Amino acid sequence: MLGALCLAWSLALGLSYPQSHGRNLNATGSWHHLGSAGTLDEAEVAQRCADEGGFDAVTLDETGTMLFFKGDVVWKGFTGPAEPINASWPEIHGPVDAALRIHRLDHPDVHDNVFLFRGKRVWAYAQGKLRGGYPKLIEKEFKGVPGDLDAAVECHPKECAAETILFFKGSQVLSYDLKTGVLKEREWPAVANCSSAVRWLERYYCFQGIRFVRFDPVTGSVPPRYPLDARDYFMRCPGRGHGHEVRPNATVRARYDRCSGQPFQAFSSDDSGRIYAFRGGLYFRLDSHRDGWHPWALSHTWKEMQGEVDAAFSWEDKLYLVQGSQVTIYRSGQGYSLVEGYPRPLQAELGVASVDAAFTCPHSHDLYLIQGSLMQHVDLLQRSRGPDRTLTPPHSRVDGAFCTAKGVYLFQGSSFYHYASVNELVTAAVPAAAQDTATTFFQCPATGGEGGPQRPPHQG
Template structure:
């Protein structure tokens, strides 16, 4: 237990609360005011430029930023002593710092019991927490839980299947990266000399960040590749600080969708202007990112998006792009193609949606709905229906029914057929600014 405390108190100096990040990357926080303790009189201010020891979210999505024996909860608020949250630390007052930390992601097999647990690493020991409580039997030697992973780590971050090849954990030590397969407990070592030495690593909404000094660099978790202009100052993105802008001045878009869809893995996206917002990761907050971040070949606004099988279809004007849904999304060779060639209709269209386990895509164009059977080649219009609703912006079919979005509102219909034959427009519902990361008119 003494080693646990040595590990955690030293790390808990900085942690902002997890809200949606700022301009294309992450959100920001208020100026922290450090609480003093009879044993600790440090006045830690992350706006002065902090090199974090570890960054990790808990099972509810609240993110902790650690520095020494202090932490910050989320992107705003003051620093506080780590032992106020991790109670076992009360037994010791001579803690060092956490070397690394990550939140486990695994819902399969024996590892399910560790899903959403936080693992902390200090020297050669590992500690497992759930609901801020130390699990029975911990701390243990790192090798007992993660064979092949070295001690005295610099950083760690979870990488779920789909973003990595398998459910994995990336451990950093200098320029060496140890990819730990959670299911097989095997390790593959890589050297990413092009990345800075990460003192902490953080996954947020499918994006991976290496923190170094008061800066961060976004990287691909499979290749380590860095895309874009980095490093960037964390004070512009992960906290609110005087004289530091919110991610370069990002302004939230209006609550008016251009398209909305979920892929075959359950990832749900809303498209607004030239941005997309991930909707199924609500516990980690919401934030708009440029469409080109995931779909590199698509620039500007889209007209409609739908998923069929393991592919994502994006309609823009008279063209259609088809992507393989596996992360990262990969454009199928030969695309984009004319919409007429692929679906047998001319663009532009207003919206498109497909219901679960169905092969008929419903295209809304003007005030009519066009049905196209995707299981038939060549594809052609199967049927057309006049619609009782005009000026449709987007539509989606899910477990609730068919949601038809018009401006800042949406209308819920029981099924595509009900939408087609309905004579009475249902009561409107408001689009949630919190859920969609948008501004009401």
């Protein structure tokens, strides 16, 4: 488990803040563990942590476990021993050239399948089983794409213009539109010669041997301070990584630990199903829990942001982040981009000086602002304000709120309260039953407090 913990801390801090190299926050909190832990013998450590070569392919599987292919073996997760490739995929004999987990929401039978590429053929697996009709020639499955690839990675809508696959072969970078079948070549010298590639938590990584870069899947640009060594971030290697000399105090550990019970200052949800939880300059993604429960600095996604978020809401593909008396707006197209002229005063934008929580419901222009025990309706189209409503006790103060097709969720301390609709919230004679936020939303072990486990109310 320690290896996964170290990776979570190093990625959360290292990939968000590359300049923090040399530190390791070795927490003891409960983390989503990708892959089984185990003791690696010296021969296997030498194979996994060699100075040369890197991996043949990297992808996530259907369950969110990271797969690292090298030669005839695969590592499942960031720690643990190697397994023969054909133990999981008996039809594959020998090394693979590339691998990806495909994203095709309009084709549920294909969505989240794992594709393995070898030579001129491709194999497609659903829930670990080879799909009928495979293997196929790569050029037949993806018209115009050559065989003997070096790497491949899927690109999701809103990050690319459409559901796309990026293929890498030597200095060639090819973009394949899954819907239209159009193939385009990209001139991306910084991400050419990828030996493997992967999308993880809306970030794209190209491995060039044992080193890697993070890149923009639309422009091919690479942030400063890359490339970095994969052995400091993606695997456990003796003498590598972020050391053990710095240990955070209990307050810092609690802030990074989703199961600590420490309250969140804000939540947001949008029409595409993304749900964010904000705490102390960090955010967690609730809707992508399958790929890990890692905390990230605000600047990881919203590069101009730092400090605490007091309230957040989405409307018309824009995310509004409130900090004190200021509001900052980001367009949420292919990644997030700052709207020109922001931040600006909250009073000028919404007619209020401060707010404890805010939410909009899916595909609605009705905004609800909560300050103390009062909730006010704002029509975002007309910019008109309705009368204040007094919330049912004990909602004298709300830390955060969001709304999905399943209703409204109000958060206070370590608990939340669910109402089936806004109308049910404002007309309730008694408060809804308190439920435990960590248990329900973050799949933490039950602590015996109020509220039993249930499926998180994710959209999409």
